[in-house]
Amino acid sequence: MTPTTTPAPAKAFTPQDFHSGLIVRWCPGCGDYAILAAVQKVLSERGKAPHEYAFVSGIGCSSRFPLYMSTYGFHSIHGRALAVATGVKAAAPSQEVWVITGDGDCLSIGGNHFIHALRRNQDLKIILFNNEIYGLTKGQYSPTSRKGLVNKSAPYGVIDEPANPLRLALAAGATFVARTADNDMAHMTEVFRRAAAHKGSAFIEVLQNCVIFNDKVFEEYYGVKTRKDTLIYLHDGQPLLYGKTVERGLRLDGFSFSSVEASGEAKIHVHDEHESTGALANALAGLTHPDYPVPLGVFRQVERPAYHELMYEQVDAARKAYGEPDLAKLLKGPKTWTVS
Amino acid sequence: MSTVTEDGILGNTERHEIKELDSVTILFAGDSGDGMQITGSQFTDASVVFGNDISTFPDFPAEIRAPSGTLAGVSAYQLHFSNHDIRTPGDRVDTLVAMNAAALKKYLPELEKGGILIADKSGFGPNELKKVDYASNPLEDGSLSEYRVVQADITAQTIAAVKPAGLTGRNAERCKNFYTLGIAYYLYDRPLEPTFDEIRKRFAKKEPVIAEANIAAIQAGYNFAHTIELFKVTYRVRRAVFEPGTYRNISGNLATAMGVAAAASRSGRKVFFGSYPITPASDILHELSRLKHFGVLTFQAEDEIAAVASAVGASFGGILGVTCSSGPGIALKSEAINLAVMTELPLVVIDVQRSGPSTGMPTKTEQADLLMALFGRNSDSPIPVIAPATPGECFECIYEAARVAVKYMTPVMFLSDGYLGNGAEPWKIPDAAALKAFNPSWGLDPAGFKPYARNPDTGARPWVPVGTPGLNYRTTGIEKAENSGGISYDPENHQRMTKARFDKVAKIAQEIPATPVFGAQEGDLLVVSWGGTYGATLTAAETVFAQGKKIGHVHLRWLNPLPPDLGSILKRYKKILVPEINVGQLAYHLRGTYGIPVESYARIRGKAFTVGELVTAYHAQLPQGA
Ligand code: SF4
Numbered sequence: 001m002t003p004t005t006t007p008a009p010a011k012a013f014t015p016q017d018f019h020s021g022l023i024v025r026w027c028p029g030c031g032d033y034a035i036l037a038a039v040q041k042v043l044s045e046r047g048k049a050p051h052e053y054a055f056v057s058g059i060g061c062s063s064r065f066p067l068y069m070s071t072y073g074f075h076s077i078h079g080r081a082l083a084v085a086t087g088v089k090a091a092a093p094s095q096e097v098w099v100i101t102g103d104g105d106c107l108s109i110g111g112n113h114f115i116h117a118l119r120r121n122q123d124l125k126i127i128l129f130n131n132e133i134y135g136l137t138k139g140q141y142s143p144t145s146r147k148g149l150v151n152k153s154a155p156y157g158v159i160d161e162p163a164n165p166l167r168l169a170l171a172a173g174a175t176f177v178a179r180t181a182d183n184d185m186a187h188m189t190e191v192f193r194r195a196a197a198h199k200g201s202a203f204i205e206v207l208q209n210c211v212i213f214n215d216k217v218f219e220e221y222y223g224v225k226t227r228k229d230t231l232i233y234l235h236d237g238q239p240l241l242y243g244k245t246v247e248r249g250l251r252l253d254g255f256s257f258s259s260v261e262a263s264g265e266a267k268i269h270v271h272d273e274h275e276s277t278g279a280l281a282n283a284l285a286g287l288t289h290p291d292y293p294v295p296l297g298v299f300r301q302v303e304r305p306a307y308h309e310l311m312y313e314q315v316d317a318a319r320k321a322y323g324e325p326d327l328a329k330l331l332k333g334p335k336t337w338t339v340s
Numbered sequence: 341m342s343t344v345t346e347d348g349i350l351g352n353t354e355r356h357e358i359k360e361l362d363s364v365t366i367l368f369a370g371d372s373g374d375g376m377q378i379t380g381s382q383f384t385d386a387s388v389v390f391g392n393d394i395s396t397f398p399d400f401p402a403e404i405r406a407p408s409g410t411l412a413g414v415s416a417y418q419l420h421f422s423n424h425d426i427r428t429p430g431d432r433v434d435t436l437v438a439m440n441a442a443a444l445k446k447y448l449p450e451l452e453k454g455g456i457l458i459a460d461k462s463g464f465g466p467n468e469l470k471k472v473d474y475a476s477n478p479l480e481d482g483s484l485s486e487y488r489v490v491q492a493d494i495t496a497q498t499i500a501a502v503k504p505a506g507l508t509g510r511n512a513e514r515c516k517n518f519y520t521l522g523i524a525y526y527l528y529d530r531p532l533e534p535t536f537d538e539i540r541k542r543f544a545k546k547e548p549v550i551a552e553a554n555i556a557a558i559q560a561g562y563n564f565a566h567t568i569e570l571f572k573v574t575y576r577v578r579r580a581v582f583e584p585g586t587y588r589n590i591s592g593n594l595a596t597a598m599g600v601a602a603a604a605s606r607s608g609r610k611v612f613f614g615s616y617p618i619t620p621a622s623d624i625l626h627e628l629s630r631l632k633h634f635g636v637l638t639f640q641a642e643d644e645i646a647a648v649a650s651a652v653g654a655s656f657g658g659i660l661g662v663t664c665s666s667g668p669g670i671a672l673k674s675e676a677i678n679l680a681v682m683t684e685l686p687l688v689v690i691d692v693q694r695s696g697p698s699t700g701m702p703t704k705t706e707q708a709d710l711l712m713a714l715f716g717r718n719s720d721s722p723i724p725v726i727a728p729a730t731p732g733e734c735f736e737c738i739y740e741a742a743r744v745a746v747k748y749m750t751p752v753m754f755l756s757d758g759y760l761g762n763g764a765e766p767w768k769i770p771d772a773a774a775l776k777a778f779n780p781s782w783g784l785d786p787a788g789f790k791p792y793a794r795n796p797d798t799g800a801r802p803w804v805p806v807g808t809p810g811l812n813y814r815t816t817g818i819e820k821a822e823n824s825g826g827i828s829y830d831p832e833n834h835q836r837m838t839k840a841r842f843d844k845v846a847k848i849a850q851e852i853p854a855t856p857v858f859g860a861q862e863g864d865l866l867v868v869s870w871g872g873t874y875g876a877t878l879t880a881a882e883t884v885f886a887q888g889k890k891i892g893h894v895h896l897r898w899l900n901p902l903p904p905d906l907g908s909i910l911k912r913y914k915k916i917l918v919p920e921i922n923v924g925q926l927a928y929h930l931r932g933t934y935g936i937p938v939e940s941y942a943r944i945r946g947k948a949f950t951v952g953e954l955v956t957a958y959h960a961q962l963p964q965g966a
Contacts, residue, residue, distance in 0.1 A: 067827070086650045089653075091653070112642050327634075335389065337586070337588075
């Protein structure tokens with residue numbers, strides 16, 4: 001890729017400073033454009049220069065993303081972005097590493113790496129572009145496609161149960177789990193800001209519209225006109241309220257939520273991102289349209305040491321215990337004999 | 341107390357004599373739980389410290405706890421020790437230690453006629469005999485009359501011997517391998533003290549009772565053999581003459597791990613080691629996990645693909661990525677290796693080959709991944725391939741692999757095998773300070789920086805540590821334009837970039853010194869070998885050359901690129917023979933590369949060549965009566 005000169009760190013950055021100059025080649029109207037703009041906006045506010053970031057991706061429409069950034073970038077192979085990023089972070093622990101992935105890349109071919117990166121709390125900001133379809137290979141169903149969807153590889157309808165990315169992330173022990181939507185710039189930037197500030201794995205599902213192969217798949221509930229009634233925005237420490245006139249809320253009944261009138265007596269649940277078991281985040285992640293409002297925002301945020309910190313702690317401890325490495329001593333080992 | 345059965349040759353009243361031998365092969369075999377690997381390695385250490393040359397071959401079952409007393413559960417350790425330079429664990433066994441009927445059944449065919457068999461009678465009960473289909477007890481039915489059989493109830497004697505140390509029951513019985521070791525020490529006149537010291541060092545603090553019991557068992561076995569004159573003749577193998585220097589005993593996997601640590605320590609950058617456990621390569625991960633202070637970041641990945649992909653990521657990040665596996669794992673890694681080929685990042689891929697295909701025989705050796713290493717990836721994907729010849733050479737070769745990977749910005753495949761990885765030999769310790777330097781900094785000036793510019797000497801592109809101001813660049817597995825590295829679908833550019841990747845690997849030939857040829861420098865037959873068959877193929881060539889035949893021997897370290905002088909060497913002989921533990925992969929490669937006829941001697945049995953069979957194979961290619 002063409003190298004870009006990085007401005008001095010003291011300078012305030014503009015979103016444009018984070019653009020590589022390469023012409024962006026997603027389909028006109030693709031949700032990816034908005035996500036790119038949101039990321040560039042958030043990075044420009046953070047005071048770090050482009051060279052302090054690395055963007056890693058696999059293969060898919062969304063995976064072209066790093067090529068459009070002026071940061072360090074690695075567009076790798078299908079499904080392996082999280083594994084590659086793990087190595088990048090280990091090699092360059094002060095680098096801020098973001099991973100761009102899609103529903104096929106992350107949950108299908110890369111499913112194993114997804115579980116293990118989150119389990120280890122790799123310090124990676126992971127944006128999953130979920131369009132519930134394979135775009136780059138031209139329209140086959142993906143692991144998040146809904147049952148019954150008819151397309152090229154499922155002419156009689158999809159029979160697979162769709163995967164729930166948030167529930168998978170929570171089960172894997174992710175320390176930051178959020179959802180946002182490509183048609184809501186303000187919400188996206190806010191979620192990305194939170195993710196950037198999180199230490200450890202930050203997993204964000206973005207509902208991303210593929211205008212070509214799965215157009216308007218989220219429209220029923222994230223459409224601008226109706227979304228106040230069909231989405232619920234999560235705010236830490238705030239009651240789970242929604243509706244045009246904030247007339248409804250979510251009440252906790254046993255292990256699941258019920259949607260109820262938000263009258264004075266109703267015990268509307270107060271959202272707690274830090275709830276230690278993750279059970280409530282899991283219950284929220286299970287809410288689907290049309291029975292429930294679909295939650296957007298941060299489901300869970302807890303603190304746990306990041307993997308690279310533990311890795312380097314061990315290296316430092318070994319250095320302390322054994323001193324500077326002595327190669328000659330290592331080669332000799334415990335038992336030698338000399339022939340003269 | 342047990343009885344000792346003499347087999348007619350041995351008499352317990354005569355004074356024994358000591359006979360000098362040039363070399364001996366001893367094989368310890370027993371149930372997996374009998375501790376034969378420990379017995380073998382203790383005997384090895386004692387021989388090494390004494391000053392013999394040695395070569396070992398541990399042979400253990402794939403199952404962790406195979407049913408006891410079965411053939412599948414037999415674990416063995418073969419040791420060849422001598423007063424001269426040896427390179428193989430021995431063709432035939434002089435002394436077989438069999439702790440049970442299964443061990444005898446499995447390894448008796450390896451024992452020389454007239455050889456010594458030491459057997460533990462308690463391992464030949466009706467049950468044990470039945471499990472391996474012995475109709476009668478071979479220790480009693482006269483079927484072993486061609487061997488010198490020494491049998492004792494080793495188990496019972498061991499239990500009695502360790503009682504004063506305070507061990508009873510199963511724990512006491514477990515010391516029987518040390519009792520056997522004592523007998524073997526007596527037979528071969530080994531000093532006991534070094535082993536006692538070693539045991540004390542290892543166990544005394546944590547388990548003093550075990551330490552004392554083990555020592556008591558060795559001493560009792562030794563005394564037993566001595567006082568009742570178990571052997572009419574005992575043997576002595578004098579020190580070998582080594583080149584002056586300081587030596588240690590080393591296995592191939594340990595040498596490989598130390599070579600990676602050396603690369604971390606000498607390159608000035610850390611090394612990232614991504615690996616997933618697999619037989620017979622896991623020991624390298626174990627060793628390196630203890631060497632973090634050398635700047636080795638070990639990462640036990642969730643699978644083989646993550647292991648290599650994280651290593652490629654680390655190389656992009658700016659430190660050398662290394663990954664390690666055996667054949668089945670390497671197959672899984674091929675796509676990510678190609679990512680390193682395409683993005684031109686350094687990477688070292690360690691393949692400790694094992695018998696296949698598929699799961700094959702995981703604990704048995706083979707050198708059948710050569711063509712996979714050379715060609716087993718999609719599209720035109722050149723990769724340098726290096727193969728160590730001996731356990732000790734694993735150190736030098738892995739260091740060279742790392743250095744070349746960085747210098748030429750390419751993945752390098754390192755082909756070891758189970759035989760080298762687990763086998764051990766005395767190793768002259770190299771001078772750490774004399775290791776060649778790494779010099780990765782090239783092309784890193786932000787003014788005019790081009791991520792895919794090429795160093796005219798090596799063809800390598802610059803290696804940028806991620807985070808360097810002014811050098812932020814993007815890379816991809818998509819074809820890139822020359823110099824700028826931007827995505828390019830231009831047909832002519834693809835042709836040029838493909839050629840540039842091949843030229844870069846071809847340039848590594850400048851790292852290869854002139855190829856030494858053993859024996860006849862021209863003539864009737866040239867034997868060409870590679871990898872772990874070095875010891876056997878060369879020893880056989882020495883034998884045939886000493887018989888006056890016009891035979892030469894060349895051993896290849898680099899398989900890609902091949903040494904630049906190899907073509908002209910091949911032309912000087914009437915026939916070329918390649919012995920390999922595969923169906924003839926190098927032979928195939930040489931035919932394709934040089935367009936000449938090449939004979940193949942292929943044996944695929946999961947074990948190393950014997951010198952004897954190679955001598956016969958060489959003769960078969962030589963003119964009769966010449
Ligand atoms: S195919 Fe769909 S996801 Fe891919 S770029 Fe086009 S609109 Fe976007």
